[in-house]
Structure formats: C-alpha cells, structure tokens
C-alpha cells in the first residue's frame with residue numbers, strides 16, 4: 001500500500017508525524033500535494049482535546065494550499081495550484097441555500113472533521129479547491145483562510161466609510177480585522193492587547209491607536225480621548241471583554257463577537273442594549289464569497305500576508321513550529337509549515 005507522511009492525532013495529546021495510507025480521489029475530488037499549511041490557534045484546541053467537534057483519528061490543518069496531482073474533476077487539471085476552502089455545509093438547509101455554509105447545523109471542516117493540511121498529500125472535493133495563478137507565490141496564498149475570517153467579520157459588522165472601529169485582541173485575527181476595517185474605509189481604528197510586541201506590530205501595519213490592556217484598559221483609554229465606536233470586534237470572548245465592548249459602543253453601534261464565548265455566567269447588559277439600540281451579533285468562519293474575496297485581495301496585492309506571517313518551518317519541525325505558535329506570543333503571529341521539499 002502507498003503511504004504518505006502526515007501529522008496524525010490519534011486523540012488528545014497523541015499527535016505526531018507518522019505514515020498513513022494514501023487514498024485515491026473519487027469522482028468530483030482531487031488529490032493535492034500540499035505546499036504550505038498555516039497553524040491556527042484553534043489547532044491547539046484539537047491537539048489538547050478541547051475541541052468537541054474534532055473526530056479522531058485526524059490530520060489537523062484547515063489553512064492550506066497545494067498543487068493538483070490527481071484529478072477526477074473536469075474543471076481542475078494536474079499542476080493547477082489551489083487553496084482549499086475548508087468549510088463545507090450540507091448543501092440542503094436554508095443557510096446553505098443562501099450561501100451561508102458557515103451557519104449550517106451539519107457544517108464540516110477539513111482539518112477538524114475531515115483530514116486536513118498537516119500532511120504531504122490530501123484528497124479534497126474539487127468544489128472546495130479554489131485555483132490561483134502561478135504569479136502568486138503559494139507561501140502567501142496560504143494566508144487566504146485567516147484573511148477570509150477578517151473579511152467576514154468586517155462584513156458582519158457592516159463597517160462603513162468614516163466609521164470608528166475598536167478591536168479587542170491583537171492576534172492574527174484582530175490585526176487582520178484592523179487592516180480590513182481600514183481597507184473598507186474606517187476612519188479611526190483602535191486595537192488593544194496584553195502583549196506589547198503585538199501593539200508594535202499593529203503600529204507597523206499603520207494602526208495608530210493602540211492600548212495595552214493590563215496597563216490602562218481600553219474603556220478608560222477611549223473615554224480619556226472622547227472616543228466611542230460604531231463597531232467593536234471582540235476577539236477574546238471573556239466576560240470582561242464583552243462588557244468592555246458594550247461600553248465602547250456608540251448608541252446604535254454594533255458589537256461583533258468573533259471568539260467562542262468563555263464563561264458566560266454574567267448576563268450581558270440587555271437593558272443598555274435596549275436603551276441605546278445597540279446591536280449584538282457574531283461572526284463565525286466565512287462563506288465561499290468571503291474566501292474568494294480574500295484570495296483576490298492577496299492576488300491583487302491589496303493585502304500583504306508577509307506583514308503577518310512571522311515564521312516558516314519545514315514540515316519535519318512541526319513540533320517546534322507548534323511550540324512557537326502557542327508559546328512565543330511576543331514573537332510569533334502566523335506560523336506556517338512549508339510542506340513540500
């Protein structure tokens with residue numbers, strides 16, 4: 001039997017590079033040689049057993065691009081480079097029919113429910129494999145997925161020209177939202193984090209308003225400057241960050257929850273939501289439209305992934321790469337595996 005090298009999780013804390021049997025594409029599928037795969041914070045939920053949706057044994061990795069090496073689909077030829085849209089809906093429910101596959105009750109992701117990109121090769125549905133031109137270096141195409149998250153957030157928040165926007169949390173997602181909010185015309189963008197190096201990164205990206213969370217607190221900082229916001233994105237999801245987010249909003253403003261909420265014993269201030277007609281909403285992954293928009297912004301050069309990708313590691317060094325992504329938050333933003341040698 002033909003085998004391939006993959007980072008396989010047999011269960012929580014039981015993940016390592018091993019040989020797994022190679023499968024063949026069925027009609028409508030393609031086999032990819034994986035070129036690059038990004039490491040996401042949510043991968044640690046799978047590795048440490050905190051993600052209830054992960055179905056073991058599993059090859060994680062939902063941010064990946066590759067080259068078609070076998071094709072059972074008429075629209076994709078061998079040699080075509082593609083980035084994989086990992087989110088799949090049932091195709092039948094009302095959310096799927098409206099194009100909101102991310103809301104499907106039966107949603108499945110490559111790298112969470114099905115084998116993903118931390119491997120030499122993978123078989124995926126051709127409909128999820130989005131081609132990109134050879135002129136785009138695949139080391140940047142791999143950033144399509146996190147950028148799609150940021151685009152979906154900004155769409156959920158309905159950020160308009162001259163809006164003032166605040167973002168709690170300056171990780172990859174927070175920084176991506178900040179740069180997309182600016183791209184869609186936001187006037188002032190404020191970002192907060194507890195890690196000072198991330199705020200320096202935000203400044204390097206052109207975001208001038210930053211606040212270090214444990215020093216001053218974003219609400220106090222904003223009051224001092226007389227700032228309140230049309231849209232606030234909470235990428236942390238703690239009771240404190242949700243309360244801060246509501247307090248930062250203008251009357252009629254919109255709070256977008258981006259993280260899975262933690263705790264949740266303390267009720268949010270519904271009386272205040274009502275009195276000031278504030279809107280509370282959420283943003284979960286992205287749609288195919290967001291994903292294609294993200295890829296087009298990388299192809300056109302309107303978004304430059306090199307600003308947020310801090311590390312590339314060879315596949316054999318995956319344990320080191322995971323350690324860097326999880327524990328070296330003062331240095332690492334997006335950490336990427338270069339899979340093909």
Ligand SMILES: [Zn+2]
Pocket residue numbers: 040041042062063145146
């Ligand atoms: Zn991710």
Ligand SMILES: [Zn+2]
Pocket residue numbers: 089090091092093094095096097104105106
């Ligand atoms: Zn569905």
